[in-house]
Amino acid sequence: MRWWSSLVTTGREGLRVQRAFASPSAIARAVLDVLLATALGLLLDNPVAGAMASVGAFICGIGTLLSPLRHRVVNALGMAAGFSVMAVLGALVLGTTWLFLLLLAVAAFAAGLWRTLGVAPGIRGCLTLIGLMITADLAPDVRGGLVMAGWIATGTGFVVVVQLLPPYGPRFATQRRALAALYQSLAQASVTAGSAALGPSAPFTAARQALDLLPQFSRPAAAALFGLLGEAERIRRALQTVRLTVPAPAAAGNQQALAAAGEALDDISRTVASGRAHRTPEEVWTLLESWAADSPVRGPRDLAARLQSAEQLARRTTDDHLGDVLEPHTEVPGLYAGTPSVARTARRIRAQLLPQSPIFRHAVRLAVGVVIAEVIGRSIGGWGGLGISAHGFWVTLTTMLVLFPEYGHTIARGWGRAAGAVLGGLLAWVLSVPHWSPAGLAVVAVLLAAASFLTLRTGQLMLNLWLTSWIVFLIHHVGGLPGPTAWARAADTVLGAALAVLIFLVWPTWSTRRLPGLLAEWLRVQDRLLPELLTGYADVGATDLAALDKLRARSRQVREHLEAAAKQSHAEPAQHRGSWSTAQMEQISTQVSTVAGCATLLREHLPRTPQDTVPELTELADPLHEHLAALARAAAGAETVAPGALRSMFDSCTARSGLPAATSDGSRSAATSHAVALSAATVDAVEALTATIAARHRPRRHAAA
Structure with missing residues (x-):
């Protein structure tokens, strides 16, 4: 019964369509990447160039839409370099199956360890492996693979260049988002009735990690952001003190004042996120000052003072004041201290190199899983002439992207990707019926890519519907394969998802x-x-x-x-x-x-x-x-x-x-x-x-x- 209930729960989660989207400007940049790559293929009258450049632009575009930790240009550059290098390596090992499988296992293990840094970095690590599999599986020979890798690198270059275009937004956008989410969590905690229990510490960790990523030369300009992190910790302590020490007779006034504190924290959050001042009404500050003055204990006075200090620091983060020198008495923890990010990342990954670590077990499971999927994919042939024989690219890709360190995510992604691929295969088959001109093919391919970018965060079902349609429509039309090949891609996806679930159940991490x-x-x-x-x-x-x-x-x-x-x-x-x-x-x-x-x-x-x-x-x-x-x-x-x-x-x-x-x-x-x-x-x-x-x-x- 428990297994059936679990399957129903995870299946429902995997098929759920969420209302979560990336920022419109980020989606527009990703679409422009694919548009430029497609236009290049039309101008050169080279379908292979257009297809491979589009693939490079598409995969790296997905990497830019995932939750970024660093500046968007740095993220794009890292994705472009990793994907292009993997594509070249795939071409060089073409024809040496044992060497390719060894390289695939090692790269998959590294991508699994990269999951230590978070979900988004882990997925980016897996995305870079796609370049290795594309050229090693689909290239006709080594020279042809290197040509494909060159066009893929061209597409990834478009991604890096497009990230330099406006709108730019406020400086330190990643750090601002993390701090804004932190202050939003404090605002919610201030109006939540309860004891002195701590709220979730994840927003503090995320903000601290985002600020730690800043290089030393840019930290003085971000001094107010570091100060806001310190004030957030003090505000949390003051909120705990208030809930623990304010006498019961003052409970009604206490709740009213905490609601006012929540409003002030919400305004601070919006100021930090946007870089434009959102002023809290004066009556809110008046209420807080009166509450602090009338309180016989220290907590309300500390909270009011900390809120005032945070509000002043938030004003310093606006575009007009960012980089101003703070007063000497202002505490700015971590401004000049801290381990360089490379050494810190290496230390975090080394800490996972233990047999009992879930991340280590996930990395080993991922390495074994992709090798098994590649062997199975090559062994099944072309599904009776519908697919591309002697390659396991799509089975391996699905297994790699479905396998997660957790049971719930793995099963849910397996359900979602399988169902989305079947629906996407149906849509691709319908789209393959008409005869498309090169221009029409390019337009439809860009529209399908745009739909994939738009639905990236809505769930595996919607994403894979458009993703399968795009890859089948683009690659198979370029290769001159018949329309029913759409069903081979759906079959590969279902097989890869089932294989990922089976591998997890054989060696689980509960x-x-x-x-x-x-x-x-x-x-x-x-x-x-x-x-x-x-x-x-x-x-x-x-x-x-x-x-x-x-x-x-x-x-x-x-x-x-x-x-x-x-x-x-x-x-x-x-x-x-x-x-x-x-x-x-x-x-x-x-x-x-x-x-x-x-x-x-x-x-x-x-x-x-x-x-x-x-x-x-x-x-x-x-x-x-x-x-x-x-x-x-x-x-x-x-x-x-x-x-x-x-x-x-x-x-x-x-x-x-x-x-x-x-x-x-x-x-x-x-x-x-x-x-x-x-x-x-x-x-x-x-x-x-x-x-x-x-x-x-x-x-x-x-x-x-």
Whole structure:
């Protein structure tokens, strides 16, 4: 039953048509690329030149429409170079099947590892392999393959040149998009009722990675953008403090003020994204200032101040002020620091070279899959004269683009590509009935390419409908093949999709089975982080802040992996074999977020003066360490932990030291009271997570290390 439910769910997802499009200017550039390549073929009266240049322009055009991390010209240049080099290599290994299959496997493995950088870079890596397969599979001989590679490179050159055309948009467009999405997520978090739980950390990671990609010489001009990243982190902490410390009687006014804060954050987001100032109404700032002035706690004052600072920095990002020198006191984290992007990328990829890494297993699976698909594609011949014999290009292409590291994406893409290819084959067969002149053929080919660009992000069904129609209409008409060859392409696609699904099921990477290990890993990080934070309240500077920030960064990374795996596990048929159901895992994810939020607040409110120290809290460090270590083993299935013990220890500790009485009669400072409240909230959050793991966890026979 679970398998059938999974197939229905993923099938419905694969056939779903989304309303997601690239920017109109990016689509127009991609269409212009194909138009120029097609016009070149008409002017030279060379169908092969027009077809190969169109293929180069089309594939690289798709690469420019995927979510870019760098400047659009840099993305286009990278795609053009990679695709052209692969096309040349394919021509050079033509006729040496074993060498071609070896090169294909190595390139596919590298493309699978490139998935470490994200979905879009991973797909770009796979797209470059198409150049290798085109010339190695379709070229008549080595010389003909090199000629084809030359025309492909010409088409990719059109892509690079067209990226230089207007409209240009604001400077640092990629970084602006990431920061705008970050502030939009903060705006949504400010109006969402809840506890001090952290919101998703993915927008912070995306913004940080986008800014890290900037070269050192351009960072001073982007100083305001770096400043906005720092302010976003402070705003998140202030929002957590407000939700945790504002008294209940002020809840109504608190919600009204948070709604105003959300409006201000939304305006900041629009200013950063567009490069034009979107001013927040004065009554919003008046409300926030009044709320901060009337509040007896620190949180509202911090939030109002941080919003004002972010609004000023957002104005600095407008076209009129970008590059202005900031005041000396303005904190701009990461402006001149940071590892060069090449070294950072190499380090991230090296970290995946482990047998237990899902990305490594995906890369190996992809390498094996494309080789098997190529062998099968060459073995089936030409489908009774309908296809091109002795080549496996289309089967291999489909297998490569369907195989993803996750089960849900793989199955959904298999459904979508297969269904789209069948419908596209039908459309291509209809279009092959009339007799087309060279000009008519060029016009229809450009229109089909434009439809493919337009539907690129709408789902695999619509994309492959137009993609199959375009490739069949263009390549097969150029080769003089009959109209029914459209069905051979559809058959290749169905076979490639089925092969990809089968390969995944033979060697799967179930996200469900990774959840206990990821949760245990995150708890081990907390086992080091939370006791260190409590020790920091013993004295000013009692703990190493740099080491704390490294632990917090590691905690954030593991939590992102945990959240992603939990989301991916929902579609898996193996989910019923996991330690937790979907609802239970969602509860654990929320509690993990709450604990992470408490850790952030403990770090934010470490003592700055001797009067703010609370040395009594250090007594809780060892019990918390022991509890978290045991909880990590329980999450991995090695033992169970009874809830309530940590809270009892905290109560006895605070009672013995006199902290409850001190905080209630006002004999201690507000900072001390706040530190005790944060510690109590942290203990409660850990206890809630303990109760969920203890109540829901299914003991395993084998303990996980």
